[in-house]
Amino acid sequence: MLQILALTTPIYLIITLGFGCVRAGLFNREQMGVLGLFLLRISxxxxxxRAISQYRLDEVLNPGYLAAYVSGSLLAWLGGFAYARWYCRHGRSRSALYGQAMAASNSVFVGYPIAQPLLGPAADIALPLCLLTEVAVIIPLTMAMADAGEELRWQQSLVQSLRSLFKSPVFLAIAAGLAWSASGWVLALPVQKTLTLLSSAAAPVALFMIGGMLVGQPLRGAGRDLGVLAAGKLLLHPVAVLLMMALLPGFDPRLQMAALVFACMPIPVLLPALAQRYGLAGFCSAALVVATVLSFISLNSWLALAPWLMQQM
Structure with a gap:
C-alpha cells in the first residue's frame, strides 16, 4: 500500500500545486489554456x-485488449446515457455527455504517470490502445448522439465527427506511430531524444494545468448527478472492463492490469471543452472536479485490490 501511495501521491501534489498557484495569482486560468494547447498539439x-513506434505492430495492436477495453467502455457509456436519458429525463445532448464522462479516462495525464513506473512496457502499449478507444469509438459516438435531434441526423453528425477527429493531432500521432511500427524502421538517436524531452513534459505540465483549471469551477447544484457521474467513472467503468476481461478470451496479465489501471482514472480534462458547444461546460467542469478529488481514494483502493482481482480471472 505504501508503494502505491508513493506512486499516486505526487500526482495529486502537482495538481494541488497548480491549484495553489492559480488561486494565489501567480498564473490565471486563461494561461492554463496555453498549456493545454502545448499539450494537445506538441507534447x-x-x-x-514515441510510445507506439518503439514496439512491433503486432505488440501494439493487441486484439484481446481492444475487445475488452472497447466493450467495457461502451457498457459504461450506455450506463451513463441510460441514467441521464431515461431516469433523469435529460435531453439527448446532456445524456451523451454523461456517457462520455463515465467511459473516457484521464489516461495520459494521470493514468500514464502512474501506470508506467508500475507496469513498464505494458503501460506504453496500453496507452495508445486506450486513446484509440476514445478517439475512434467513444468521442464520435458522443458527438453523434449529442448532435442528433438538431439540424443534423446522427448519421451525418457521426461522419462530421469522424472527419474532424481524423485531422486531430492525437489521431494523427496514433496513425503515424502505427505506420512507423509497421515499417520496422528505427528512429535516429537525436529524434528519439527530442521526442523523449517533449513527451516527458506532458505529465507534469498537464497535472499542473488540471489543478489550475479547478480554480473557480462551480460545484453547487446538481449534486446528485455529480455524485453519480463520479461513481460511474471511478467504479462502473473499471467494473465493466473487468467483466469483459473475464468474459472474453484472456491476454497478457500485465496488459490486463494496465486496462484496469486506465479504466479507473478520473474524467479527462477534454470533457468540458467538448461540452462547451452544448452549454454544459460548467457542469462538466464541476463533474471533473468531483471525480478528480474522489479518485485519490478510489484509485488507491483499486490499485491495492488489483493483484487479487487479476488472480481471480
Whole structure:
C-alpha cells in the first residue's frame, strides 16, 4: 500500500500545486489554456508517437485488449446515457455527455504517470490502445448522439465527427506511430531524444494545468448527478472492463492490469471543452472536479485490490 501511495501521491501534489498557484495569482486560468494547447498539439502527440513506434505492430495492436477495453467502455457509456436519458429525463445532448464522462479516462495525464513506473512496457502499449478507444469509438459516438435531434441526423453528425477527429493531432500521432511500427524502421538517436524531452513534459505540465483549471469551477447544484457521474467513472467503468476481461478470451496479465489501471482514472480534462458547444461546460467542469478529488481514494483502493482481482480471472 505504501508503494502505491508513493506512486499516486505526487500526482495529486502537482495538481494541488497548480491549484495553489492559480488561486494565489501567480498564473490565471486563461494561461492554463496555453498549456493545454502545448499539450494537445506538441507534447501529447510526441508521447503517443514515441510510445507506439518503439514496439512491433503486432505488440501494439493487441486484439484481446481492444475487445475488452472497447466493450467495457461502451457498457459504461450506455450506463451513463441510460441514467441521464431515461431516469433523469435529460435531453439527448446532456445524456451523451454523461456517457462520455463515465467511459473516457484521464489516461495520459494521470493514468500514464502512474501506470508506467508500475507496469513498464505494458503501460506504453496500453496507452495508445486506450486513446484509440476514445478517439475512434467513444468521442464520435458522443458527438453523434449529442448532435442528433438538431439540424443534423446522427448519421451525418457521426461522419462530421469522424472527419474532424481524423485531422486531430492525437489521431494523427496514433496513425503515424502505427505506420512507423509497421515499417520496422528505427528512429535516429537525436529524434528519439527530442521526442523523449517533449513527451516527458506532458505529465507534469498537464497535472499542473488540471489543478489550475479547478480554480473557480462551480460545484453547487446538481449534486446528485455529480455524485453519480463520479461513481460511474471511478467504479462502473473499471467494473465493466473487468467483466469483459473475464468474459472474453484472456491476454497478457500485465496488459490486463494496465486496462484496469486506465479504466479507473478520473474524467479527462477534454470533457468540458467538448461540452462547451452544448452549454454544459460548467457542469462538466464541476463533474471533473468531483471525480478528480474522489479518485485519490478510489484509485488507491483499486490499485491495492488489483493483484487479487487479476488472480481471480
Amino acid at each position: 501529447l502527440p510526441c508521447l503517443i508517437f
